[in-house]
Amino acid sequence: MAYVRKDAGTLTRAAKRRFVKALLELKRRGEYDEFVRMHIAHFSADGEHGLRTAHMAPSFLPWHRQFLLELERALRRVDPSVTLPYWDWTRDRTTTSVPWTADLLGGTGRRSDHQVMTGPFAYREGNWTIKVGVTDEKFLTRDLGSPRAPVDLPTKRELEWALKEPAYDVAPWDSTVTRGFRNRLEGWGTGRGRTSWRNHNRVHRWVGGAMLGAASVNDPVFWLHHAFVDLQWYRWQRRHRGARYLPATPPGPNDEQHGRIVARHQKLPPWDVSPDELEDVGRIYRYA
Template structure:
C-alpha cells in the first residue's frame, strides 16, 4: 500500500517546480488491501540543510501550514490539496525538499515526492553553485553569438521595435513578457535556473566581480576570472562585453531607492503614476554604468547585466502590485487606460514580437516566435496580451500563475 502524489504539472523528467503560489496536488491511496478502511494520513515535508520548505492547505490560500491531516479513501479516490513554497524559504537545487505522506497512526511513510521551490533571487545573495549554473545556461543560450540569445537582442533594437518596448504604459508588461520568455529558454537548458535580479539601489559586491558579471578595464572591456562561462561571449559579431566603469563592487547608483520607487504613484494612485519609474530608477540604472552597451536601448541586451537590471525593474512592479493589492486587469489602477496610446500599449493589445509580424507602424518582423512554453503552467500562452501579464501569480479567482515569483514578494489573495 502506498500513496501517489500528483502535483499539478511536471516536466518531461517528471520534476515539479513550485513558487510561493500554491498549486493543486492529488493524493491517491494505491493497493490498499481488500476491505481496508479509509486511512488518516499526515502530509508534510522534509528539507535538507539550507533547502526549500513547502506548506499545505485544503484550499487555495496564502496561509498554508507545515502539515495537513486528511483522510484518504480506501477506494483510491483522489483527494485534492494545495502545496506551495513557504515564503522566504526557497530551494537552491532540485529535491532539497520533498513532500511526504505518512500514516497518522503508525507514522509509516506511504509516499514521497521531491520538488524544488524555484524563485527569482537577489543576484548578490546567490550561492556560488546557483551563480555558476546561471552563467553556464546563459553562455549556452548565447552559443558563441549564434544561439537563441540572438533573438532577444533582435527584439530590443531601434526603430519600430523600440516603440513597442518603451515610451508608453506597455513598458512594464512588455519587459515582463521578455524576461519570462528569456527565463524559460534558460530553463530549457537547466530547469533549476531562475533569473536573478540586480538590486541597483544597493551595493552588489558579489555581482560586480570577476566571478559573476565581470569588471571592466580602462578600455571598457569586461574582465572575468579564469574558466568563467562568459569568456566565450559574443554579441552581434563582437567578442567580449563592453561596459563603462560607473558601477563597481561598492557602488550605489544615484537613483530612486526602492522605497521612493514604490511611492511614485502617491498614497492612492495607480499604474499611471507608478510607470514613471521607466525614467528613474530604470533609465538611471542603465546610464549609471557611464558607458558601454548597457546605456543605449538598441545595444543594451548585448550585455547580460541587462537581464539582471530588468529583473529588478519587474520585481519593483511586482512589489508595488502586492503592496497595493492591484492584480485584477479590470481594475483601472492596474494599468493605464487605453485612450491616447498607440497600439502595443493598450490593455487588450497583443504584444510584439510574440504575436508575429504586424502592419506598419508596428514592426513587420518577429524574431523568436511565440513565447516559450512552461511545463508548469499554460499561461500566459504563446501570444500574450498586456492584460495577460498583470496577474502573474494568479491571485484572482480562476486565474493561473506564470511560474515565477520573487524572493521578497509573497503570494496573497
C-alpha cells in the first residue's frame, strides 16, 4: 500500500517530532553522512568529463527521486510512520514560516558567520555536526533570503512556466537548453547573477549557507525542497499524459553528449534502476 508524503505545513506536532527524531538517529549512526558523500560524488557540471547524472542533465529528476527514496527507506527503518514532507516554497515564503520553525528545521543563521542557532539541527544542540563537506565548518549554515543581496523565492507563475512545457527535455541535454520541463524546473538560465537562477536553483540560493554547494544535503531542508520538486514532476506527468522521459535512446558516438547522459532505459549510477522504472512510483508513495 502506498504511503503519503505530506505538506510540511500540515504536519502535526507529533509528526514533526518523529521526522526530526528519525533524521537525528540516522545522523548518529553515520548513515546520514553517506547521503552527503553520494551527492557530492555525483555532482558533475556540464564542463566536466564523464557521465552526468544528478545535475545539468535529463536524469536530474529520476536521480533525485531515487535519492529521496533511499533516504526515506532509511528513515522508515528507524520509524515506519515517517515519510518525507515537502516544502511548498510558492506559498510558505518567509524566513519564519514553515519549515523554519523551532520544532522542525530551525531558522536562519546568525549574521556574523551564518551559523544556525535554533532548532534541533543547531550545532550547539550537539546532534548535528557537519562531518562531510566542501569547507571546514562543523556547524550548519543558512542565510535565508540573502539579506545583503536579496533573493526572492520562485513564484507560482514561475513554476507554471516550467509545468506548461510539453517536452520533458531537449538536446543538447544540459544546462544551456531554454526549452524542456527538466531544465525549466532545475533552473539553469541564461545570463549572469540572480536572474539566471530559476525554480529549484533559486531555492538553493535563497536558503544559502550549506545549500549553495555539492554538500547541500547537510541541510535537512534539502529533502523537503526536493520532495516538492519531485511533486512537480508528478504534476507535469498528469498534465502532459503520455509524455515520457527523454532522451529515449542514448546519443550516438558522434554526439558531444555520448556517454555523458542517461537515456530512458539505462541504469542510473550508483543504483540498479533506470529513469523508465522511476517514472511511475504510485505503488510506493503519493502526495497529499
